Amino acid sequence: MEKLAWINLLYDFYGQLLTQRQQKFVELYYAHDLSLGEIAEQFGVSRQAVHDVLKRAEQILTHYEEKLGLVTRFIDQRRRLGEVLALLDENSSTLNGETLSRVREILRDVMG
Amino acid sequence: MEKLAWINLLYDFYGQLLTQRQQKFVELYYAHDLSLGEIAEQFGVSRQAVHDVLKRAEQILTHYEEKLGLVTRFIDQRRRLGEVLALLDENSSTLNGETLSRVREILRDVMG
Numbered sequence: 775m776e777k778l779a780w781i782n783l784l785y786d787f788y789g790q791l792l793t794q795r796q797q798k799f800v801e802l803y804y805a806h807d808l809s810l811g812e813i814a815e816q817f818g819v820s821r822q823a824v825h826d827v828l829k830r831a832e833q834i835l836t837h838y839e840e841k842l843g844l845v846t847r848f849i850d851q852r853r854r855l856g857e858v859l860a861l862l863d864e865n866s867s868t869l870n871g872e873t874l875s876r877v878r879e880i881l882r883d884v885m886g
Numbered sequence: 887m888e889k890l891a892w893i894n895l896l897y898d899f900y901g902q903l904l905t906q907r908q909q910k911f912v913e914l915y916y917a918h919d920l921s922l923g924e925i926a927e928q929f930g931v932s933r934q935a936v937h938d939v940l941k942r943a944e945q946i947l948t949h950y951e952e953k954l955g956l957v958t959r960f961i962d963q964r965r966r967l968g969e970v971l972a973l974l975d976e977n978s979s980t981l982n983g984e985t986l987s988r989v990r991e992i993l994r995d996v997m998g
Contacts, residue, residue, distance in 0.1 A: 790953045841902045844956055851963075851996050858992050865985050873977050880970050884963050 775849075778804060783845050784835040791838060796831040803828055855881050887961075890916060895957050896947035903950060908943040915940055967993050 775783075781804050789797055802808040802816075803824075810821045810828075817824070839845050859881050866874055887895075893916050901909055914920040914928075915936075922940075926933045951957050971993055978986055 787956065788954065842900065844899065854992050854996050858989055861985055861989055861992075865982055868980050868982065870977055870980065873973055877970055877973055880966050880973075884966050 780845075781832065781835070783848070784832075784839055787845050787848070788835050788838040792831050792834060796827055796834070799824060799827045800831050855884060892957075893944065893947070895960070896944075896951055899957050899960070900947050900950040904943050904946060908939055908946070911936060911939045912943050967996060 781800070785792075785800050785804065789800065792800065799813055802813050803810070808816075810824045813824045814821045859878065862869070862874065862877060862881075869877075893912070897904075897912050897916065901912065904912065911925055914925050915922070920928075922933045922936045925936045929936070971990065974981070974986065974989060974993075981989075
């Protein structure tokens, strides 16, 4: 998995354990794709300060994942649910159409 | 959900954030069903001390769940996967038997 997607997943799971400022910077940098310079300007701080806050936030998120492993568990669940979906797709001709679309809807929902 | 099952789920998700001693006491009391007195005797401390450690551990686990809500999210996913299983069961006669047992196996695995 590429770093951007990984950090966004870590943030989705553990972001509430960061300070307000760390949360804001992570959202702007990783979810909204602003540059260090743009965030620095918006908050009236140096690029280095933004860099340090992001670095610290990543360390905290990574620390919790190393302890708890909940994102890794989630990725594994998602992979297996994808396998279920594929199996159902292969057998779609023998399933009642309405049931199949409900099954798919639920699985997609669980998979986020 | 009853308290025992709830604490065990919280511990499954966040237990690694407790100290070694807190982990040990929670396991003995909630998973292995030892009494406060039995744990106290085993560790050479007072019943009150065991009670205090458990109380503090529950507060920490509850704090993380209030922040992150990952156990609540998991319970909801499990409920929805249960719905998928029920739907598949209702339609089992129109599904290839091998596929159905594989689908069930995966879903049960995901549901833990």
